[in-house]
Amino acid sequence: MQHLWLIPAFPLAGFLVNGLTGRRAPRSVVNAVAIGSVVLSFFWVLKVLAVPGAMETAHVERYFTWFASGGLNIGFDLAVDRLTAVMLLVVTGVGLIIHIYSTGYMAHEGGYYRFFAFLNLFMFFMLLLVMGANFLLMFVGWEGVGLCSYLLIGFYFLRQSATDAGNKAFIVNRVGDFGFSLAMFLTVVQFGALDFAQVFTQVNTRGVEQNAGALTAIGLLLLVGATGKSAQIPLYVWLPDAMEGPTPVSALIHAATMVTAGVYMVARCAPIYLHAPIALNTVALIGLATAVFSATIGLAQNDIKKVFAYSTVSQLGYMFLGLGSGAFSASIFHLVTHAFFKALLFLGAGSVIHALSGEQDLRNMGGLRRKTPLTFWTILAAAVAIAGVPPFSGFHSKDAILLAAHHHAPWMYWVGVATAGMTAFYVFRAVFLAFFGEYRGSAHPHESPAVMTVPLAVLAVLSLAGGYFNVPRWLEPLFPTAGGHHDQLLVLISVGAGLAGIALAYYFYVARPGTADRFAASLGWLYRLVLDKYRIDEVYAAVVVRPLVRGSEKLLWKGFDAGLIDGIVNGVGSKARSIGGVLRLAQSGYIRSYAVWVVLGALFILLVVGSWGGAR
Amino acid sequence: MSGGVPLSWYLMLSAVLFSLGVAGFFFRRNLITMFMSIELMLNAVNLSFVAFSYRFRQVDGHIFTFFVMVVAAAEASVGLAIILTVFKNRGSLQVDDVDSMKN
DSSP states (O other): OOOTTHHHHHHHHHHHHHHHHTTTSOHHHHHHHHHHHHHHHHHHHHHHHHSTTTTSSOEEEEEEEEEEETTEEEEEEEEEOHHHHHHHHHHHHHHHHHHHHHHHHTTTOSOHHHHHHHHHHHHHHHHHHHHBSBHHHHHHHHHHHHHHHHHHHTTSTTSHHHHHHHHHHHHHHHHHHHHHHHHHHHHHHHHSOOBHHHHHHHHHHSOHHHHHHHHHHHHHHHHHHHHHHTTOTTSTTHHHHGGGSOHHHHHIIIIISGGGHHHHHHHHTHHHHHTOHHHHHHHHHHHHHHHHHHHHHHTTOOBHHHHHHHHHHHHHHHHHHHHHTTOHHHHHHHHHHHHHHHHHHHHHHHHHHHHTTTOOBGGGOOOHHHHSHHHHHHHHHHHHHHTTOTTSHHHHHHHHHHHHHHHHOHHHHHHHHHHHHHHHHHHHHHHHHHHSSOOOSSSOOOOOOHHHHHHHHHHHHHHHHGGGSOHHHHTTTTSOOOOOOOOHHHHHHHHHHHHHHHHHHHIIIIISTTHHHHHHHHHTHHHHHHHTGGGHHHHHIIIIIHHHHHHIIIIIIIIIIIIIIHHHHHHHHHHHHHHHHHHHTTOOOOHHHHHHHHHHHHHHHHHHHHHHHHHO | OOSSSOHHHHHHHHHHHHHHHHHHHHHOOBHHHHHHHHHHHHHHHHHHHHHHHHHHTOSHHHHHHHHHHHHHHHHHHHHHHHHHHHHHHHSOOBGGGOOTTOO
């Protein structure tokens, strides 16, 4: 026993303490509880991983039977294997850094204890998600992080747009979760179990032919769940809106951890996908489409957080491309490095926003290089990492994915390379617009306090050097690498695309400012279409949301509820009243008319009894 | 019942008294008169009970009669109280004036 349950239990305790008593506690106590619980969790992860030989096989701890029904037995089981270990380190490590940063970022905000209570609750569910040893426990974490995402997006609940964004995230995720539930039902029907170990053993030992259809269906349904949580086409629309939440939330939940849950889940279910080539290919196609689609949107956004949000969607697309190409370890590798550099980008953006007292529009920034030097250098570190400049972290993981994609289908590699170029362009566009040139805003920029800049520096080091954590080798016992040859030319091409993107951004926004605007103007409607995010939200509103709302209003509310249900209830009442109205006429109020009725009744009874008796 | 008055005579008298009660109930408008008509009907029935009881040598009819008398006494007190109240409130004993339960 290594007491794995302690890892999620610490943040849960932090949530309970802060949630129940934080309102009256001083901020230092709230900080201590929130950060302390994550620190304890982080150290417990290290302790579990440090046990010699701990990671040779999956380490499962069974605590109690959650429920048993028929042949199905669901236990509250936590497990740690090499994949979980990577996720645990990312979640608790990056989570810890972001918790520390948040104490600076949220210093002037109301609802301080509420923020940290939700953040701790999120950590609990996220850890449960990655440690659950069966689909159902994973689903509990899966739903829980969705709940925390909703709560934190809508953190500024007095702002209509924030609550709308929270609702959107929650409702869009319901679609994905529906797919996940269906996949679980199908798994139970097909394998009679939900334990990862049991299901995957059966998948590997049974003949492929008799299960091919079911495995493909399970794989595709799980993918529906993953597209919801990990913001892939067609369910990505909630993630850009999720930027309404506080920036540390965007960094932790909507960049580093929660949105990668779909990637983790697909990697976890690798045995299923490896036996379902159609599903696996769909994963690759969706990932690639998402990567290139959202990268193009990112090119034209003016809100610094929106740029990074679309970048996140695009990078998640990369991870799905890697998964679909069979390079599970490369995807997890990219998940790790992405957690570093994207968390850093968001925290850096948060530092900029903090410095400018809430300004998020890139057009009102500029020249911040000298005003906020630490933020500038750390964001630059993240930018070179995401652009795939060697030897920084993004280069290693992105190239692993692109090589696997080339191995899978060469055309996917070329689309991926084009996306890499766009990625470099839009990230450096944001950097150049924010930090170079002349300051165009009206606030008084100031560098953030050390409690924010030190986490930035730590993440910067990780972003630069994170590529040397050799995650694929660590994961090799789980996911044997495809063994594709390491083609130097392909690497050179993708690095070249990234450098070209940086150079183009430099030319557009530093060397010749104004070129970009003229170029955009020359594109006309195409530029406006991209600026409006292809009007996907409007299309969804017209095709899905409005018919649903209208249908609910006309059919379900006015037709069914107000018409049928209320109609039955009110109808019974009014019928009783009208029948009573007729009967009321018999009540004349004159005693003698009642007497007549009595006599007539008596005569009637006499007649009946008489004739009946006579017949006998 | 050897000799004496035959049973049918008692029954006939009872029927006549009962009909008088019914007719009085129907055709008089004074509440007290109607009340007396009711008493008449009750006692007409009592008469037939007693006659039957005597004829068949069984005690049941007597017992019934006692019950009816007890109920009639109770009814008389309650009824008179009601009539008194009606008169206090309306200053009239005309039965057709008491129609506040109409419809």
